[in-house]
Amino acid sequence: MPNFCCKILANFTAMEQEKIDNFTEKLKTAFNEGNLVKLTLSKLRAKENDLQKITITPVRLKAGLKVNFVYSYKKRDITKNYSLDESLDLIKNGLAEDFLSADMYIVGENVKLLIDKKNVAKLLIKKIDLPKPVSLNHNRIKERAIVTQDNIWLREVGITNAAWQVKHEMKDKYLQINRYIELLQPEIERLEKKDHLTVVDMGSGKGYLTFALYQHLTNSYYKNINMKGVEYRPDLVDICNRIATKAGFENLEFLQGTIENTQFADPDILIALHACDTATDDAIFRGISQNASLIVCAPCCHKQIRKAMKVENEFSSVLKHGILEERQAELLTDGLRALIMEVFGYKTRVFEFISSEHTSKNIMIVGRKVGINEARKAKVLEEITAVKRLFGIERHYLEDLLNM
Ligand SMILES: C[S@@+](CC[C@H](N)C(=O)[O-])C[C@H]1O[C@@H](n2cnc3c(N)ncnc32)[C@H](O)[C@@H]1O
Known part of the structure; x- marks a missing residue:
């Protein structure tokens, strides 16, 4: 995770921490079952942060299924791929230190974790009709005449x-x-x-x-x-x-x-x-x-x-x-x-x-x-x-x- 400026460390109670753990557990299951569509971390605790949000999606690479993080800054995007374990750590840290909102779409559900300035967390789960991500059903990306890597x-x-x-x-x-x-x-x-x-x-x-x-x-x-x-x-x-x-x-x-x-x-x-x-x-x-x-x-x-x-x-x-x-x-x-x-x-x-x-x-x-x-x-x-x-x-x- 890039080094964010102005870090404020959140101090969650056991009850709040449990909600965060429930959220990341749902993320882990959805990822492993191929049901994760997208997760967005947003609402920065520090307003002066250049980072605006992180968009997290599963991505199938030659090295297997990974988690793709797109860090959106005011004027540029930075993309990184992580293993599931690394991602879970980064997301937990992100929720403790930087973000007040996590909005996750998985097959059949929209799961929102909202944290207020006093570190009180709310976990909201809504049933929705969302199909399995199509891109993950194909493990070969079409070869294009114009390659992107190093181009x-x-x-x-x-x-x-x-x-x-x-x-x-x-x-x-x-x-x-x-x-x-x-x-x-x-x-x-x-x-x-x-x-x-x-x-x-x-x-x-x-x-x-x-x-x-x-x-x-x-x-x-x-x-x-x-x-x-x-x-x-x-x-x-x-x-x-x-x-x-x-x-x-x-x-x-x-x-x-x-x-x-x-x-x-x-x-x-x-x-x-x-x-x-x-x-x-x-x-x-x-x-x-x-x-x-x-x-x-x-x-x-x-x-x-x-x-x-x-x-x-x-x-x-x-x-x-x-x-x-x-x-x-x-x-x-x-x-x-x-x-x-x-x-x-x-x-x-x-x-x-x-x-x-x-x-x-x-x-x-x-x-x-x-x-x-x-x-x-x-x-x-x-x-x-x-x-x-x-x-x-x-x-x-x-x-x-x-x-x-
Ligand atoms: C719509 S753009 C298309 C650019 C490019 N060929 C493409 O398809 O992506 C048309 C370009 O042609 C240039 N252009 C139009 N008429 C021209 C002319 N008579 N002589 C030189 N350039 C011209 C314009 O400045 C513009 O950049």
């Missing part, structure tokens, strides 16, 4: 805490990063094998996905890689460059610039994830005009086509509802992007990137350069014209960029 960038971007554990509020982000790598994996494997790989990430933002891809590529495939992140916010560029240095990512560099005005000769992979509106088109244009082997984008907002649509046929009665018009514009924007990429020799796939329960900006377009014959090209151009005619669209912004 410096993941900690520096704030996804993991000092103990290399994924922070509760960053779980979705962590899953999203892993999903992204899983989805790109088959595309990376299809790339022509070569010694050197160039990757550009347009609109790299806080760099989550840039770092993840760099690490995955250098760990799994390419020792010789050159990766750039392009971002117009200088503060993010500085932060990301600092993290890259800390993590020892020698061949990853973030540059301040715009997607529209930054060019790289022959990148193998061009990425643009969640770039707003036509910035996605600017990125696709860069990829196509610089002959990227793989273009990966996850469009963000779609304004241009919505404004360009002039529907004067049977569809107009459906599109009078704003939300449907917006969705239709999104479909058309991305569908036309995929077709235009095809015209330039990219075999395209459009799919859901992450589940829509996390975000509605979840479509990914992946284009792999394979070439196209003239007959197919003519056919795709006809398809583009037909779709545009149906929705009264004169031009897609990407067509203008590509001078089609």
Whole structure:
């Protein structure tokens, strides 16, 4: 247990001590039977204590079932794992010296121990309908592409805490990063094998996905890689460059610039994830005009086509509802992007990137350069014209960029 400041030692009577012993006995039984869900120690005796609470849960590690303590301080969390015996001692000490409240959830019960300033304890037990903790029924944690242990960038971007554990509020982000790598994996494997790989990430933002891809590529495939992140916010560029240095990512560099005005000769992979509106088109244009082997984008907002649509046929009665018009514009924007990429020799796939329960900006377009014959090209151009005619669209912004 960290050394708390301002300790006040509680002096319990035999009767109060018995209640505390009953509480810890219940904890011990619940833990041994796999019924412990969570215990929180809170309400510090000394108000000036930086520590706010301790959250205690069972955790299955390689070394067996342990007790995980998360010490929540005002500005950081510290995590430690203990054996059951160590935990019981720490909890008893904690109740004697530091905390006035212990709130425990076990299968079927909520058990509360409340201590007042005069060290009078109350043990409250309420029947509740709580199932067995699911995580303990599995003794294997899914191996993820991006490991957490000793992974410096993941900690520096704030996804993991000092103990290399994924922070509760960053779980979705962590899953999203892993999903992204899983989805790109088959595309990376299809790339022509070569010694050197160039990757550009347009609109790299806080760099989550840039770092993840760099690490995955250098760990799994390419020792010789050159990766750039392009971002117009200088503060993010500085932060990301600092993290890259800390993590020892020698061949990853973030540059301040715009997607529209930054060019790289022959990148193998061009990425643009969640770039707003036509910035996605600017990125696709860069990829196509610089002959990227793989273009990966996850469009963000779609304004241009919505404004360009002039529907004067049977569809107009459906599109009078704003939300449907917006969705239709999104479909058309991305569908036309995929077709235009095809015209330039990219075999395209459009799919859901992450589940829509996390975000509605979840479509990914992946284009792999394979070439196209003239007959197919003519056919795709006809398809583009037909779709545009149906929705009264004169031009897609990407067509203008590509001078089609
Ligand atoms: C929504 S964030 C996405 C960041 C990252 N790609 C991701 O998916 O986690 C979009 C980022 O692109 C940057 N950005 C938007 N338009 C840009 C442009 N035209 N040129 C360069 N950066 C741009 C923004 O500053 C922002 O950091």
